[in-house]
Amino acid sequence: MNGRTLPPRVGPYLVERQLGAGGMGEVYLAYSVAGEPVAVKVIRPDRTDPHTRARFEREATIARTISGTGRVARFIDADPFAEQPWLAVDYVPGRPLSDVVKDQGPLAMPLVASLGALLAEGLAAVHAAGLVHRDLKAQNVILGDFGPVIIDFGLGAFLGASKGSLTQSGMVIGTVRCMPPEQALGEVDTTQAADVYGLGTVLLYAATGHYPYDGARWEAVAAQVANPETGPELSGLPEELIPVVTSMLAHKADDRPSLEEVTRQCVDLMRLQGTSPARARRALIQETTAKDHPTMVLPQPDAPTLDRLDSFEKLLREESAEERPSAVPPTSDRHGSDAGQEELPLKQPSSISPPPAAKPSRPPASRRVAEELRERYAMRPTLAWSKR
Secondary structure, rough: OOOOOOEEEEEEEEEEEEEEEEEEEEEEEEEOOOOOOOEEEEEEEOOOEEEEHHHHHHHHHHOOOOOOOOOOOOEEEOOOOOOOOOEEEEOOEEHHHHHHHHHHHHOHOOOOOOHHHHHHHHHHHHHHOOOOOOOOOOOHEEEEEEEEOOOOOHHHHOOOHEEEEOOOOOHHHHOOOOHHHHHHHOOOOOHHHHHHHHHHHHHHHHOOOOOOOOOOOOOHHHHHOOOOOOOOOOOOHHHHHHHHHHEEEEEOOOOOOOHHHHHHHHHHHHHHHOOHHHHHHHHHHHHHHHOOOOOOOOOOHHHHHHHHHHHHHHHHHHHHHHHHOOOOOOOOOOOOOOOOOOOOOOOOOOOOOOOOOOOOOOOHHHHHHHHHHHOOOOHHHHHHHHOO
16 A cells, blocks of 8 residues: 555545555545446546646546447546546456466467457557557456456556656556657657557567566666667567567557557467467466456455445435535426527516525535636636547
8 A cells, every 4th residue: 555545435436445556546446336346546646737637538538438349448437637536447357467477477379369369459449439548568458257358548648747757666667668669759649559569568578478678777668669779679479479569569650550450460370370269269268367366256345345335325415415506496498499599587576585596516626626727727628629
């Protein structure tokens, strides 16, 4: 916990325990009032400048629309304008690819090819929605009974938000080693090709247990990544995988293959190994899922947590009642009225005093923060939807 107190709640979710912590913030196992487990990520305060909040608002809205893949943890809810922004996604039972490789060693070539094809299909659905992950790495790929699933999607909006945060210990080394050259050179508005590069680092790590670039300090790693004369370290990579991984790690974004090409090449490799994509997927799941590992089981609230959820549900209802504005009877029938026409108030008889104005309720903290930020920086609503 790094000395930090566990928050009792994050938004409408009851926190049970911390799942991890890193450069972006902390992630918690939490439950909805109905007892549904979710993973909630709380963003570090130094990542929350107004522009980044607005970009996160845009990406969180679009993330809800992603369909056509089960390879990305489903986006549930977010509050970009909370004092500490947060997002909630489905809890994915399983182990990070980084842990699997550390515990069991690199994956066999057909399994790496299966991993590449499955993740490329999932990323294609993300890109079809107009978004880029921007932080693909072995830690962000969970292996479970369904196969590989990408997590931490949506947090890419916070990457590069604070240049000073790049020096935070324990954060950048894990990210810079998987960062495409254009990002290492300071380009914040990366393209879909950045995810192709990130996927290349994931496949390299899965097959060898190491990244394309490494070093004792993040500055040294970033210098290697940004230098077109310094090629990636591919030692231990099976010969059959060298062409596809090398092309994915190309220094220039335009030289990298499309995700469709990556999928095709990975499928061809599986065929050359005498297996089919469906059989390779089944083998990948069998080889990477430890059935007796606690992370493989979907968590369920225990008796004390159920008691807390009962009290939490009552608290949320009370808060909702406090925030709900007092009902004001309509002054006219709106059915069939012209939406663009201003309605005139009914004239009160002189002998009847008008009812007292309803006392406005105090808006939620996140709404107050949003209004304050937008006013301070003269942010227009269209800013959150501007193209990068």
